[in-house]
Amino acid sequence: AQSVTQLGSHVSVSEGALVLLRCNYSSSVPPYLFWYVQYPNQGLQLLLKYTSAATLVKGINGFEAEFKKSETSFHLTKPSAHMSDAAEYFCAVSGSSSGSARQLTFGSGTQLTVLP
Amino acid sequence: AAGVIQSPRHLIKEKRETATLKCYPIPRHDTVYWYQQGPGQDPQFLISFYEKMQSDKGSIPDRFSAQQFSDYHSELNMSSLELGDSALYFCASSLYRGGSYNEQFFGPGTRLTVL
Numbered sequence: 001a002q003s004v005t006q007l008g009s010h011v012s013v014s015e016g017a018l019v020l021l022r023c024n025y026s027s028s029v030p031p032y033l034f035w036y037v038q039y040p041n042q043g044l045q046l047l048l049k050y051t052s053a054a055t056l057v058k059g060i061n062g063f064e065a066e067f068k069k070s071e072t073s074f075h076l077t078k079p080s081a082h083m084s085d086a087a088e089y090f091c092a093v094s095g096s097s098s099g100s101a102r103q104l105t106f107g108s109g110t111q112l113t114v115l116p
Numbered sequence: 117a118a119g120v121i122q123s124p125r126h127l128i129k130e131k132r133e134t135a136t137l138k139c140y141p142i143p144r145h146d147t148v149y150w151y152q153q154g155p156g157q158d159p160q161f162l163i164s165f166y167e168k169m170q171s172d173k174g175s176i177p178d179r180f181s182a183q184q185f186s187d188y189h190s191e192l193n194m195s196s197l198e199l200g201d202s203a204l205y206f207c208a209s210s211l212y213r214g215g216s217y218n219e220q221f222f223g224p225g226t227r228l229t230v231l
Contacts, residue, residue: 034219043120043206044159044222090158103149103172104208104220106158 002027002093004074006107014115019063019078021110023091026072033074034092034104035065044090050074061085086114118142120223122207128229129197137192137226141209147171148190149220150182151206159206165190166212194228202230 007022025031032051036044048059055067065076074091088111092104121140129135141148147166151159152175161174165184176182179197184190194201204227208220 036222041227043224044208046219046221049219102147103161103164103174104151104159105161108158 002029002031002105004033004091004093004105004107006089006091006110008110009108010111010113012113012115013081015083016080019076019081019085019112021076021089021091021112023065023074023076023107024072025074025091025093027093032094033065033067034094035059035063035074035076036090036092036106038088038090038109040087047076047089081112081114083114083116086112088112120207120209120221122205122223122226124226125224126227126229128231130231131197131199133197133230135194135197135228137194137205137207137228139190139192139207139209139223141188141190141207142211142221145209145211145221146188147210147212148184148188149208149210150176150190150192151208153204153206153225154200155203157203162192197230199230202228204228 003026005024034049035047047063048057050057050067058064063078088109090109091107123138149164150162153159162176163182164172168184179195182192204225206225208222210220
């Protein structure tokens with residue numbers, strides 16, 4: 001079974017400041033990890049994914065995340081926040097491609113507010 | 117690029133009525149997933165289909181059923197609707213290519229309101 005825990009349901013940063021959204025995972029098999037962003041009344045958009053290649057993953061809109069097995073973490077960062085980054089961010093995990101664990105298990109989400 | 121299409125986008129039903137949600141995956145994608153996102157909640161996996169066969173089952177109520185058709189579109193049928201079924205229902209599609217995993221692409225969702 002897989003699960004993810006997102007620390008902090010709400011995060012506020014000033015425009016231009018570092019964004020750090022935390023995600024820790026639990027998985028009995030090598031995990032695939034994802035970050036999705038959801039704007040109000042919209043669907044989920046994939047920001048980036050980790051599928052056992054490079055541990056530092058670069059995504060869209062300047063976001064990146066680092067897979068740290070020793071810490072079971074996959075935190076999302078962006079050097080400089082923009083007002084347009086304000087949204088809900090979900091960390092998600094799935095199991096390996098074989099078997100029946102391909103569905104995504106989401107964390108509880110982190111609402112990012114960007115202050116002017 | 118073509119995306120996942122869901123219809124309708126909004127649906128209002130009364131308690132005990134039925135509803136059918138439709139999902140059209142990205143062309144050539146062979147796997148469809150359904151998720152339910154309640155107000156202020158994270159998306160919860162309901163059910164998935166690969167090559168028109170059910171592949172995984174999550175927290176889908178017995179009142180709900182789903183299937184994937186020969187053109188790969190999928191329908192989620194919901195009966196005896198309850199107030200608690202009010203939620204955003206997402207469909208996602210992916211391509212299971214030679215055993216490797218590809219990310220899921222989400223549709224815009226169908227917002228179901230049960231009165």
